[in-house]
Amino acid sequence: MMSAAITTRPPTAPVPHAPAAGGTRRRSRLRQRLELAFLLTPALVLFIGFVLIPIGVAGYYSLYSWNGFGPLTDFVGLDNYVAAFSGDVFQGAIGHNLIIATLSIVVQLPLSIGLALLLNRKLRGRTFLRMVVFAPYVLSEAVTAVIWLLMLQPGGFIDEILRGVGLGGFVQLWLADQSLVLYTLFVVITWKYIGFGVILLLAGLQGVPPELREAAALDGASAWQTTRHVVLPLLGPTIRIWVFLSVIGSLQLFDLVWIMTLGGPANASTTMATYLVDHGFKRYEFGFGSAVAVILFIICFLFALVYQRFALRRDTQGALTGVR
Template identity: 35%
Template sequence: MLHRKMYPVWFVLPALVIFALLYVFPTLSGFYYSLTDWSPYKEQIRFIGFGQYADLFKTDALYHALKNTVIYAVIVTVLQNGIGVILALFLNARIFGRNMFRSVFFLPCILSALVVGYMFSTVLHPDGILNQLLHLLGLGGLTQDWLGDPKLALYTVAAVNVWQWAGSSMALYLAGLQGISKDLLEAAVIDGTTYLQRLRYVVMPILMPVMTVSVVLGLIGSMKTFELIYATTGGGPGGATIVMNIFIFKQFGQGLYAYGTAANVILFLCIGVISLLLLKLMGRGGDEA
């Protein structure tokens, strides 16, 4: 009898071992190494406590990377979910070719961020497809150096991120919309409600748990962004698109392993705290709804 009860454990055990080896152990090791003077230029690693953190918080570069990360994450999360909801509402209706449109909008999600980044580096080049199209449409005054202008670069890359991942949010919201009872919507129609009233008082409250998941996933993904920015701007021009993971990458590239690990721990804690606060806030909003 005991042997049978252990069946689920044996099935789950390989996944737990892989998770522990590839995530739990590196994470705990990262916390330890952030408290040392780890460097390829030293023969021995010494424990120095929070010295790395004290030095990091004295540098303007860390605050600049944190600021860019937060701005980037807010833009991506808001637009990704806003566009995702609109697409889901549109493609949940009975329109011709809606399955094809769903596939088209979801397709960018399966592409590598590096592939998307290199593709848009060509599209957004000063002589690229976008500026050429604007010229053809007689909108030459709107042409920009989209990735070379420090005032535009971060917002441009954020827009590319939204283009890639809005379809993912759309899929989540579509699943939520299809779980809403048709009887409930028909009852609201009989009561004489308008479409906007049904959307506000019936659809959105039911979608709140889905929205919470989508917003938190979008926030975590955008705060951890690396490949897309690395492929498009590399953190430039002039550091305008340096986010935390680019900052960490540069520290490791300079042999400052302990600095990079400490910065990674800071990013980990920021994501954890913000995600928990967001879950609590949005969960409370869903309960009130």
């Protein structure tokens, strides 16, 4: 989905073939269909086998109370869904996902734009700085999580740095304080993913024609006015895509949380995905876990549909919709 979403509009609609004699046209159409069938089948088989069928199967399992062994016999209807939604822990998990999603838009977006604008300017060591900003994104989630888990222990690297610069009073129990842990995780998430936003926006900035800035400058626009009224509007498509990816990522947040806190302490950092693994796999409740998975899927899917329909409509016209 990502590659399809990032690819902006296709250049132009394909030029229709010049009309030819009837027989040739029919033959070429047949050939076209064969080509399509030949090229699409492998991808389609994989997609159906590893995406569509598992989704359907999860929906089927979710109607049973099933511990993963033996045939499904205990049909419970929608009980699993009711149980999930009425549980405090899952409600909390949805809340945590929403907090992370909101924070990423409110905090990460301005930060990414600021850094991208900065790194787009001609300054010494620009390539190096871009690399530094992007480096955390290249690390695997597991590595990131373990590094930060160790650094955030009481008396660990972070605490020592704070004490070293005279900010010892700010030292907290980063991962043990139930009211703080989610925000600690958010900082780590930001550290990890800010590079991706910056790179995306830098690419977007390449698409802003220098002539427009020059024209704005000639008209006496200040640097801020140029940025605000010329550059930012032209970054719109990139920003909208970033928001889309970021929200979906926030809703599916798992690896970092799982390794750093397991959703704890006392469920203070549980997300929908950690709840799913905790209850589905660790407790051998595959029916219930499937229900949670279906809920997570529906939430993401609905968001994707609504967002595509209203926010991304113009940006992806032609790429995701029919050429008009």
